[in-house]
Amino acid sequence: MKRIIVLASGSGSNAENIISFFKKTDSIKVCAVLTNKKTAAVLERCERLETPAFYFNKTAFSGSDAVIRLLKALNPDLIVLAGFLWKIPASLIKVFPNNIINIHPALLPKYGGKGMYGGKVHQAVKDNSESETGITIHYVNENYDEGAIIFQAKTTVTPSDDANSIAKKVHQLEYEHFPKVIEKLLLKDGQ
Numbered sequence: 001m002k003r004i005i006v007l008a009s010g011s012g013s014n015a016e017n018i019i020s021f022f023k024k025t026d027s028i029k030v031c032a033v034l035t036n037k038k039t040a041a042v043l044e045r046c047e048r049l050e051t052p053a054f055y056f057n058k059t060a061f062s063g064s065d066a067v068i069r070l071l072k073a074l075n076p077d078l079i080v081l082a083g084f085l086w087k088i089p090a091s092l093i094k095v096f097p098n099n100i101i102n103i104h105p106a107l108l109p110k111y112g113g114k115g116m117y118g119g120k121v122h123q124a125v126k127d128n129s130e131s132e133t134g135i136t137i138h139y140v141n142e143n144y145d146e147g148a149i150i151f152q153a154k155t156t157v158t159p160s161d162d163a164n165s166i167a168k169k170v171h172q173l174e175y176e177h178f179p180k181v182i183e184k185l186l187l188k189d190g191q
Helices: 013-022 042-049 057-062 066-074 090-095 117-129 163-190
Strands: 001-007 026-035 053-054 076-079 098-106 132-139 148-157
Touching: 001 066, 001 148, 001 163, 013 026, 013 042, 013 076, 026 042, 026 066, 026 163, 042 053, 053 090, 066 090, 076 163, 098 163, 117 163, 132 163, 148 163
Parallel strands: 001 026, 001 076, 026 053, 076 098
Antiparallel strands: 098 132, 132 148
C-alpha cells in the first residue's frame, strides 16, 4: 500500500478531499495529516474522518529534526502540501527528494513566491485583469513555488469575476485534479 502524509495549515478542504478520495481504494492511504497551526480547522476534519493528525511548532519543523524523524517513522511514499504555508527546509527535501509535492492556486510561474497564497493570489489575478488562471501541482524544492511542474489546469477569468469567484473556480480545479494527480504519481510504472 502506498502511504501519503499531508501537511496543511488552514481549513483543510483539500486535505479532506484527498483523504475521502483515497478511502475508496485499497492501494493508497492518507496515513496522517501534520499541521503547524494548533487552531487549524483541518484538525477537526481529521477527527471526523478518523485520520491521525499531529501538530508541530516552528522549532520542531526547522530548528530540529523532530518532524523529519516523525515523517521517517510514518514512512510516506509521498508528502503532499495542501495549503501548507511554511517554506520546506532543505534538510527535509534532502531526506525526501522528489517525494514532496505542492498545489499552488495559479498558473506558475505567475503569482508564485513568498507571500503569494490563497486570496492574495486571486486578488493579484483580478488586479492584473488576467483572462485565465488555474492550478499548478509541482515538486517542492528549496524555493517557494519553483519546483518542477507536474500538472496545470486552467479556468477562465471574466471581467465580472472578483477574488472570491476566482477562488471558487480555482478550488473546483483543485478538488477535481489534485487527488487524481497524486494517484497517478503513486501508481506510475506499475509501482
